[in-house]
Amino acid sequence: MKSISLLGATGSIGIQTLDVIREHPDTFSLFAMGFGENIGKAIPIIKEFSPKIVVVGNDNTKRELQDYFPRLEVIAGKEGLVTISTADETDLVVNAVMGSVGLQATLQAIEHRKQVALANKETLVTAGHLVMEKAKQHGVRLLPVDSEHSAIFQCLNGENEKQLNRLILTASGGSFRDKTREDLIGVTREDALKHPNWNMGAKITIDSATMMNKGLEVIEAHWLFGVPYDRIDVIMHKESVIHSMVEFDDNSVIAQLGTPDMRVPIQYALNYPDRLELSGTKRLDLIEIGKLHFSEMDQERFPCLRMAYEAGKEGGTMTTVLNAANEAAVQLFLQGQISFLQIEELIKKALDAHQSIKQPDLQTILEVDRQTRSQVLSYLD
Numbered sequence: 001m002k003s004i005s006l007l008g009a010t011g012s013i014g015i016q017t018l019d020v021i022r023e024h025p026d027t028f029s030l031f032a033m034g035f036g037e038n039i040g041k042a043i044p045i046i047k048e049f050s051p052k053i054v055v056v057g058n059d060n061t062k063r064e065l066q067d068y069f070p071r072l073e074v075i076a077g078k079e080g081l082v083t084i085s086t087a088d089e090t091d092l093v094v095n096a097v098m099g100s101v102g103l104q105a106t107l108q109a110i111e112h113r114k115q116v117a118l119a120n121k122e123t124l125v126t127a128g129h130l131v132m133e134k135a136k137q138h139g140v141r142l143l144p145v146d147s148e149h150s151a152i153f154q155c156l157n158g159e160n161e162k163q164l165n166r167l168i169l170t171a172s173g174g175s176f177r178d179k180t181r182e183d184l185i186g187v188t189r190e191d192a193l194k195h196p197n198w199n200m201g202a203k204i205t206i207d208s209a210t211m212m213n214k215g216l217e218v219i220e221a222h223w224l225f226g227v228p229y230d231r232i233d234v235i236m237h238k239e240s241v242i243h244s245m246v247e248f249d250d251n252s253v254i255a256q257l258g259t260p261d262m263r264v265p266i267q268y269a270l271n272y273p274d275r276l277e278l279s280g281t282k283r284l285d286l287i288e289i290g291k292l293h294f295s296e297m298d299q300e301r302f303p304c305l306r307m308a309y310e311a312g313k314e315g316g317t318m319t320t321v322l323n324a325a326n327e328a329a330v331q332l333f334l335q336g337q338i339s340f341l342q343i344e345e346l347i348k349k350a351l352d353a354h355q356s357i358k359q360p361d362l363q364t365i366l367e368v369d370r371q372t373r374s375q376v377l378s379y380l381d
């Protein structure tokens with residue numbers, strides 16, 4: 001039995017992780033969980049799975065939750081995420097919180113030699129070198145949950161990674177795939193939140209529309225698989241059937257395919273290296289699909305992707321700024337305070353103003369993250 005601490009239990013990935021746990025009660029159990037403040041979603045989860053510890057985002061939420069569950073151990077704040085990620089009872093940490101708030105929990109889980117299933121890509125974007133250094137030092141292999149990275153991970157099974165030539169990430173194109181830059185001027189929050197293929201949390205849905213999500217994924221892939229940026233390609237593939245591909249030295253390409261369903265990569269990470277049946281997943285019917293489409297990614301049309309490549313190549317704290325500016329800008333957009341195209345403008349401004357610090361330590365990263373967020377807010381004054 002694998003005992004799991006689930007960070008971000010009330011989110012899109014969190015809920016789908018619970019589906020996997022529910023389906024295999026003899027294989028997985030929920031030891032602890034964390035969420036921000038969505039008590040309404042958390043209560044039924046706590047009733048059903050009876051976790052021993054629950055971590056919440058703030059003291060108010062803690063008080064409210066304890067009114068419902070007086071005997072439950074509830075911890076408020078980021079340190080709580082570290083506590084449940086390092087507890088003796090925890091075998092595997094699923095990090096599915098949104099944003100760089102997940103960083104310390106990931107680092108500490110690795111230090112305690114826990115298995116880590118990582119959905120929280122912002123952790124690798126903001127501090128990839130620290131995470132990978134620690135993973136190497138403690139002999140921990142990170143288990144990717146992001147569908148593209150899970151695909152690559154599966155394609156590399158049994159291969160000699162030294163013969164890996166190129167990673168090819170596929171991009172569905174997000175809500176605004178077929179719009180021109182001019183069309184983007186008037187788009188609303190509601191338009192942006194309609195993703196054609198995946199049902200995801202609000203932030204990543206906006207990231208998909210700006211194509212920053214693919215940019216973050218390029219950086220995530222760079223760290224997870226140790227591949228330089230000029231050997232990571234992104235191609236548009238609107239059906240989201242090929243989840244990503246790997247090209248080897250002999251020009252062979254291996255791809256991983258399936259109907260879009262995040263529970264598949266989640267379950268693969270939870271039970272790696274063995275597969276399990278999963279009810280409700282649709283078989284891939286290629287005859288019914290008939291055709292798959294591919295086209296080049298236009299980095300002028302999607303400047304966020306270009307900025308991500310540039311920040312990744314620059315390295316150091318540049319990707320910390322990219323991530324923090326993006327988180328801040330997307331939040332402003334979701335709050336109705338800026339337009340869609342202002343997201344990329346604010347990120348560009350923050351990147352232009354930053355002088356990258358090479359090999360930053362954790363304190364530097366946290367400080368740059370904090371400064372960038374307040375700087376982005378100051379641009380609105």
Ligand code: NDP
Nearest residue numbers: 008010011012013035036037038097098119120121200201
């Ligand atoms: P959601 O917004 O749906 O969920 C985020 C979760 O994090 C919620 O449980 C939220 O709690 C919790 N949370 C937010 N802030 C805090 C905090 N300060 N302390 C504790 N918990 C907090 O996001 P997604 O599930 O869509 O995404 C999660 C991560 O997975 C992201 O990094 C995303 O990029 C990645 N990912 C997501 C995919 C998807 O299909 N959704 C696909 C691939 C990667 P609350 O509900 O209370 O706010």
Ligand code: MG
Nearest residue numbers: 146147148217
């Ligand atoms: Mg993805």
